[in-house]
Amino acid sequence: MSLWIVNGKVWDNETKELQTLHIRIENKQIAELTAELPDTGSAEVIDAQGKLVSAGLIDMHVHLRDPGFEYKEDIETGTLAAAKGGFTTIACMPNTRPVTDTPDTVKYILNKAKDKGAVKVLPYAAITKNELGRELTDFAALKEAGAIGFTDDGVGVQNAQMMKDAMALAHSLGMPIIAHCEDDSLVVGAAVTDGKFARENGLKGIPNESEAIHVGRDVLLAEATGVHYHVCHVSTEQSVRLIRLAKQVGIQVTAEVCPHHLILSDEDIPSLDANWKMNPPLRSPRDVQAVIEGIEDGTIDIIVTDHAPHSAEEKARGMLLAPFGITGFETAFPLMYTKFVKTGKWSLGFLLERMTSEPARVFGLSSGRLEAGAPADLTLIDLVNEREVDPQSFVSKGKNTPFGGWKLQGWPVLTIVDGTVAWSE
Numbered sequence: 001m002s003l004w005i006v007n008g009k010v011w012d013n014e015t016k017e018l019q020t021l022h023i024r025i026e027n028k029q030i031a032e033l034t035a036e037l038p039d040t041g042s043a044e045v046i047d048a049q050g051k052l053v054s055a056g057l058i059d060m061h062v063h064l065r066d067p068g069f070e071y072k073e074d075i076e077t078g079t080l081a082a083a084k085g086g087f088t089t090i091a092c093m094p095n096t097r098p099v100t101d102t103p104d105t106v107k108y109i110l111n112k113a114k115d116k117g118a119v120k121v122l123p124y125a126a127i128t129k130n131e132l133g134r135e136l137t138d139f140a141a142l143k144e145a146g147a148i149g150f151t152d153d154g155v156g157v158q159n160a161q162m163m164k165d166a167m168a169l170a171h172s173l174g175m176p177i178i179a180h181c182e183d184d185s186l187v188v189g190a191a192v193t194d195g196k197f198a199r200e201n202g203l204k205g206i207p208n209e210s211e212a213i214h215v216g217r218d219v220l221l222a223e224a225t226g227v228h229y230h231v232c233h234v235s236t237e238q239s240v241r242l243i244r245l246a247k248q249v250g251i252q253v254t255a256e257v258c259p260h261h262l263i264l265s266d267e268d269i270p271s272l273d274a275n276w277k278m279n280p281p282l283r284s285p286r287d288v289q290a291v292i293e294g295i296e297d298g299t300i301d302i303i304v305t306d307h308a309p310h311s312a313e314e315k316a317r318g319m320l321l322a323p324f325g326i327t328g329f330e331t332a333f334p335l336m337y338t339k340f341v342k343t344g345k346w347s348l349g350f351l352l353e354r355m356t357s358e359p360a361r362v363f364g365l366s367s368g369r370l371e372a373g374a375p376a377d378l379t380l381i382d383l384v385n386e387r388e389v390d391p392q393s394f395v396s397k398g399k400n401t402p403f404g405g406w407k408l409q410g411w412p413v414l415t416i417v418d419g420t421v422a423w424s425e
């Protein structure tokens with residue numbers, strides 16, 4: 001059964017312009033891209049009507065909360081929210097209940113995603129049992145079950161020897177270590193960054209060094225072990241500096257940044273509303289500038305959402321008591337498009353690469369490219385119509401976002417996974 005997507009606009013990296021192309025999909029793969037309006041015969045046809053057609057977006061850092069926290073999100077709602085946001089592949093974090101630290105839990109996620117998931121789900125497994133930092137998990141068995149990398153996201157691995165052992169073992173299996181960088185001894189009872197907002201509200205602050213100390217330690221351990229080391233949600237100037245230096249000397253390090261750390265600083269926080277609470281916290285304007293420079297010069301490789309849904313009741317507990325985290329799937333692309341492409345700072349191609357081909361390169365995925373032979377994972381995006389962010393209309397169970405009411409352009413309207421429509425307006 002073939003499917004044609006006609007009259008789509010595709011970014012051309014050579015001319016740096018949008019070009020009208022028609023795309024034929026056959027057997028879950030992209031079979032052909034052509035500028036000539038084809039004879040579609042008896043094939044199924046989707047008229048893109050001048051919308052942007054991109055390779056499906058890839059999000060390498062998300063929380064699906066399943067198993068164990070299904071009141072926040074589950075694999076069905078999380079993957080549908082991802083599809084609505086234009087994502088076709090997502091990688092989910094292991095801070096579930098139980099923690100994803102056994103082959104059975106990895107298989108549970110993969111099976112449920114296959115049965116009920118709207119998009120492709122790649123599970124990470126924990127570095128340490130129960131993410132407690134005391135004992136390594138069985139990396140070989142977890143890899144065998146389908147885990148794509150190891151991380152204790154949600155917490156940092158506090159002990160350097162534990163991290164070194166994890167890296168050596170991951171390296172021997174050809175697997176990456178993905179690190180939530182946070183030194184607990186520097187963060188006691190704080191909810192926001194150590195900066196203007198904390199001072200003005202008489203709050204304790206989370207210092208930049210709590211993140212950067214782990215980055216510095218870990219790039220040295222990555223150098224010693226040879227592992228592919230990936231830094232989660234970079235938020236500080238110091239971390240960017242250390243990653244840049246590590247790359248310069250040839251250490252195998254990659255890094256990600258979230259839209260909120262590229263767009264908001266602690267000076268934008270309007271109140272003690274916990275929808276502005278996430279980990280790492282919103283940093284100073286100077287840090288925001290540094291992470292922007294980091295992605296622009298290639299120090300930071302990719303953009304991820306760190307989609308972290310929580311219930312309304314949990315977020316109503318206030319800045320100090322609410323859990324850290326904000327939802328991301330349904331606002332990520334419009335935010336980045338509106339703030340960086342519409343403003344002329346970045347080309348559309350630069351943004352698309354950081355959300356498609358670059359994550360595919362960093363994690364060795366076959367998707368992320370619009371070319372014949374690639375998996376038929378595609379996203380159609382309306383680059384024209386402006387809409388307001390309405391958290392209550394999110395497909396995600398999590399309505400926790402600081403972006404409610406923002407007027408944005410660049411809304412995904414149709415998402416295709418393996419040649420089948422996963423989301424349509």
Ligand SMILES: NC(=O)N[C@@H](CC(=O)O)C(=O)O
Nearest residue numbers: 063153154278279308324325
């Ligand atoms: N980012 C967050 O603020 N929260 C994440 C944990 C994490 O990504 O570290 C969560 O699981 O809620």
Ligand SMILES: [Zn+2]
Nearest residue numbers: 153154180232
């Ligand atoms: Zn984290």
Ligand SMILES: [Zn+2]
Nearest residue numbers: 093153154306
């Ligand atoms: Zn996370």
